[in-house]
Amino acid sequence: MMELVCPAGTPAALRTAVEAGAHAVYCGFADETNARNFPGLNFSRAEMAEGVAHAHARGAKVLVAINTFPRAGDADLWHRAIDDAAGAGADAVILADMGLLDYARRAQPQLRRHLSVQAAASNADAINFYAREFGVKRVVLPRVLTVAEIDEINREITVETEAFVFGGLCVMAEGRCSLSSWTTGLSPNMNGVCSPASHVSYETTPEGQDARLGGVLIHRTPAGGPAPYPTICKGAFTSPDGAGGRQTGHIFEDPVSLDATFLIPMLQKAGVRALKIEGRQRSRAYVAQVVRTFRAAVEAADRGAEMPVGALAKLTEGQASTTGSYAKIWR
Amino acid sequence: MASRSPLLAALMRLPPPAPVLMAGSHLLTRLGRKMAGRHPGMIARLGPEAGKRLLLDATDLPALILLQAEPLSLRLFPRRAAAPPSDAQITGNLAAFLAMLHGESDGDALFFSGELSISGDTSAVLALRNALDDAEIDLAAEFAALFRAPETVVRRLAVVAGPRLGLSLTRMEALP
Known part of the structure; x- marks a missing residue:
């Protein structure tokens, strides 16, 4: 079965995600080391350790997003975040910056490294580079690829791929927006x-x-x-x-959210290992509903059953959804 | 959720006299302090936003609620008078506020659909939303704690009364 990777902006959302059927939860520390640095959101060091223990006791993993880019010569905060994620017992860190990937490989070699979507590695050569140089085990694919392109990439790489299936969309190449x-x-x-x-x-x-x-x-x-x-x-x-x-x-993009539910069987066939839900800034009501729906979809895909469609329209931005780049059409 | 009864809706439209507003403010502030004591992480999560004043405008209530977390106070103001000064304002119907509080509705989804609107200091609004969401507040349990009433009984009453009033009065996800 494909792994369902779910968002948690707070400890309560983490517990909700695990309860709703998340295989893995991703979250971040309450500072600028993660890309959802909003008021009232994220985890203290103690909350992260408790969250990891809670998830592990129920068979779920915790992935810590440290996916922003440090300022030159001022990376201490980010290094501490990597060390503290390891100390909390996290299953992996999600990193984008090459300097941080290098630090994590040297300082916490036992800690699994995932490449964040913010790194925008969108072809086999780039992915193989990160795998070879930094020992990255999984790559979160930028939301600019078709399913056919993902299939081709997966044939040319040895690491796992993770694809977004639901939530807010970024019109820019990931991590390259000013x-x-x-x-x-x-x-x-x-x-x-x-x-x-x-x-x-x-x-x-x-x-x-x-x-x-x-x-x-x-x-x-x-x-x-x-x-x-x-x-x-x-x-x-x-x-x-x-x-x-x-x-x-x-001018840039209509306010719509990604919903690739009906493409899950094709993503599975294309060799995608994990499916990601966007929304660490959302409430536990969102987490509960979306995670439950996608867990059912992932299980249905595994059985070869039909995908449930349209169950989450009310939760989407602009009350509308798209399959984004996965199924590109002229418009 | 069931629609509100006409009698309750009519009562909600009556302008509340000053003593009622004073007593209501006193009760809500006591409730808020009890909640803060039972959920200490909630105020900490507000961080630098704790001192901000948020005006909660439940459009089907006859009074506005001015909330400040530090020092903690919840004060009622008559809707027909000029609104008290505030850093931010959240507007929606009572059902939306309670559903959000109890983790039944997502704040962003209510905002996307136009059922909830905000103005003023967006940081203060976000911090409050996130702090309350993490605290997993159950209003029925909080009232039970305030009046030292048996929680199970109060929550059971809330389960029965909620659908009749068209309001979420307890956290359904936490029911045994």
């Missing part, structure tokens, strides 16, 4: 915050709600209408329409 940094001065890839809450503001107007990031108006939601996350890539902007008028629309 939109939020440009507006806020804080980087998703270095500070762990895409659209940091400290720079997001909402204002209710007679027409609905305005969302601003760093003072820039990025979306205007009509009253009662579906709202997206306050990211620039999901924003709606007004521009000249080329015919003397003006048009308003999504």
Whole structure:
């Protein structure tokens, strides 16, 4: 059976994920070493150790995401995170930075290393490089590949692959986005915050709600209408329409979430070892529902049964879902 | 969840007199302090956001709730007067607030669907949402602890009354 890797932003969410059927839970420390560095979220050192013990007692693994990029000459915080993940008994660390991969290999050689999606290793040569040089055992695939491309890559590598199947989508090549940094001065890839809450503001107007990031108006939601996350890539902007008028629309990406449920059997056939659910910033209500649904789907795929479809629409951004790049079509 | 009874909805629309607001504020603050004592990690998780004032606007209640975690207070204000100063405001119906508190609804999903809206200091709102979610609050159990009533009985009452009122009054996932 494929391994189901589930998000946990808090200890309660970790317990919920394990209860709902997660084979593995990924989480991070409460600082800028992980890419979900939001207020009130993440784990203290003590909470991580308790979380690992809780998961292990119930047969689940814990993977610690240390997937941001340290500043040159200032990597102590990240090194400590790797050492503390090992000390907590984590089953693996999820890393993106080559310096951290090198540190983990030397300082904690027994600790399994997974390559984060933030590293954007999207071809066999890149993956083989990380496997050869840093002993990476699993690669989280960027959300830019078709199922056929994943199949081809898996034939040319020896390490495991993990593919996202549900949750928020990033329009940019993974880990290579500067939109939020440009507006806020804080980087998703270095500070762990895409659209940091400290720079997001909402204002209710007679027409609905305005969302601003760093003072820039990025979306205007009509009253009662579906709202997206306050990211620039999901924003709606007004521009000249080329015919003397003006048009308003999504320039980068529509606010939709990934849902690749019905592609699970094909991903399994393509040799994908693990399926990942996005959403460490979400509540335990989300975790419970999504993990339960995907555990049933993974078990169904294993039996050769049909995939349940459309069960999670209410939880998706923009109340809409897509298969993203997995099944590319012209539009 | 069942829809709210017309009688309850009518009662909710009545403007509450000042003594009721004062007594309600006192009760809610005592409840909040009891909860903070029973879930010490909750206030710690708020971090630097603990001192912020959040205005909870349950649109079908006749009063607004101003919440501050440090020092802990929950105060009621009449809806028809000018809103008290706050750092952030969360607006939605009571059912949405309670479902979120009890881990039945996801805050982001309520936001995506327009059932919940926020304004002001987004950090304070996120921190509160995450702290409450991690604390696994059960309102019925908290009231039972406050009044030293048997928790099993209070929760059983909440299970019966909740669907009739169209509200989540206890944490269903934790029921034996």
